[in-house]
Amino acid sequence: MNDYNIHNLPGVSFHRSAPQRPIIRHNSIHMKADIKDSTDIKLFVDQFYGKIQQDDLLGPIFGAVIKDWGPHLEKIYQFWNAVLFGVQGFKGNPFARHAPLPISQEHFDRWLILFRETIDAGFEGERAIDVKTRAEIMSVMFVSKLDHMRANPGYKIL
DSSP states (O other): OOOOOGGGSTTEEEOSSOTTOEEEOTTTOOOOBOOOSHHHHHHHHHHHHHHHHHOTTTHHHHHHHOSOHHHHHHHHHHHHHHHHHOOTTOOOOHHHHHTTSSOOHHHHHHHHHHHHHHHHHHBOSHHHHHHHHHHHHHHHHHHHHHHHHHHOTTOOOO
16 A cells, blocks of 8 residues: 655645645646636637537537627627526527538537537536536537438428
8 A cells, every 4th residue: 555645745744733634736737627607618718619610520510500609609609698697689590591501429429428528628517507508408409400300301490
């Protein structure tokens, strides 16, 4: 069995007056924060869609329909701001925009992998968990609706 000496851990020091109380130096340990505002939304959306654009499976699909990413990203910021914080302003029908695309379960699986990676790389906490859960629910809903729509050619998107 290995013996570990807490006094030798990087980033931990002890006060002489309280030898049992470690002090964590802020520059030694990086703690992730939770998603707290629209600035954080912009950060994760920009990082996520940067990955999407570079992805071999998803990049060509998005690239074929989005010529100017600025307005698209603005819409996505508004969407997540409404979803996470209840901020008014998002108008749109995300499913209707995705329905005509040549996408399937495989694409949503890849979308979720990239989304989870992005959130996990920058955030942790209740909202980080919530945003990943909501993305998973949206993915299931979109795939279900796409399957129904494709099995019923007369299906109309409202």
